Amino acid sequence: MNKAQSLRVRVVLSVVAGVTVLATAGCGTEPTAAEPRMTTTVSAPDPGAQNGTFSVALPGSLAADFTELQQGLGGSAGLAIMPVGGQEMVTFGNWSTGPAWSTIKVPLAIAALRNSASYASYAAAAITASDNGAADTLWASLGGGADAAQAVQNVLREGGDVRTTVPKTRIRADASIYGQAEWTLADQVRFASQLPCIPQSERVVGLMQQIIESHHWGLGTFGSAEFKGGWGPDQGGKYLVRQFGLIDSPTGRIAIAFAAQPDSGSFSDGMTMLDKMATLISGHLTELAGGHCS
Incomplete structure (x- = not known):
């Protein structure tokens, strides 16, 4: 073509x-x-x-170019796009769902700060540096277990995600309880499209624009992006790397969720795959419908 x-x-x-x-x-x-x-x-x-x-x-040209790109990525990849405040969604690729890993820290931080503003420093560390200890403190502040899971799910529901459930107990000994929530790209991008519209989300969305420099891959290559990444190995040691967030377009804000699972299982290869997808998106911004909160 x-x-x-x-x-x-x-x-x-x-x-x-x-x-x-x-x-x-x-x-x-x-x-x-x-x-x-x-x-x-x-x-x-x-x-x-x-x-x-x-x-x-x-x-269409993004769809065609994504198909061409994926053939050389060396792994599974998926991409979902929606305008902020909108209902129209498009998805690409052969990867659609997996553990949320640290991307779930966004609704967790919103829930914790609603509960008590005194946890602001922990929310900042959990979002900007993906600090697991800080996120565990936020989880505990919500009561842990079923109470914390419900609080995070309530935020997801406000963002239009009606399906994702957050575990109440630890699934894997080497991973956080909340990070093992199964979060599809479709549900994640729907949540992202409503994220800035959710009451009391402003502080966390602001933190998503202050991500530490070493995490500025993928959506981090967009200067105005508000984003959060998550990554971790499966039981066989192969990494899943994913991100979601908001970027600017000529017509408004766009919600993006994408993920990569390299055949090599390498974290660095997963980051490279997201970088390549971000570069592709940047070349097609004029094709994508943006939006705003009503």
């Missing part, structure tokens, strides 16, 4: 709760007004929407 050619796909989203959006793409030149646009039917995990359908213009 000639990258100078324009490619468009129109997706009709049939609103069905609990089903991940699947983005599809085809190649071709921009159709004239008389030519029909390609369509496909997919489902949107939006139980809050009215029954019926709505249309979203899929950024």
Whole structure:
């Protein structure tokens, strides 16, 4: 495909709760007004929407370029995109779900600061430096166990994530309780799209723009990004590396969630994969719809 050619796909989203959006793409030149646009039917995990359908213009050249990029990444990767305050979602790639790892520290910090502003320094360390000890203190401040899990889930629900559950007890001896929450990219990007709109989220969103320099890979390459990363090995020692956050576009703010699981299992290779995906996104910002809180 000639990258100078324009490619468009129109997706009709049939609103069905609990089903991940699947983005599809085809190649071709921009159709004239008389030519029909390609369509496909997919489902949107939006139980809050009215029954019926709505249309979203899929950024076609990004879909094509992502497919091309993924062929050389050397591992599994996934990407989900939504406008802030919006309902339209597109997803790409062959990775869709896994442990939240430290990305779950965002709703955890919001819940803890709502409970008591005295934990501000722990929230700052948990977000900006991904400090596990500080995050454990935040978890304990919410009562630990079922109480803490419910408090974090309540924040997720406010952000439109109606499915993710936070464990009440430790799943793995070498990992935090909360970090092993299964968090799909679709649910994570939906939460991100509402994150700045959630009451009392401002302090944590601000901390997401103060991430330490050594964590400035992936979304960290965008100067205005508010983001949080998470990473850790599976039982076989192979790393999953993921991030989510907010970036600027010409039309507003965009929520991004992406993840990489390199075939090598290396953390550094996972970071490199996210860097490459971030570079790809930066070249397609004009195709992506941004938004704002209502």
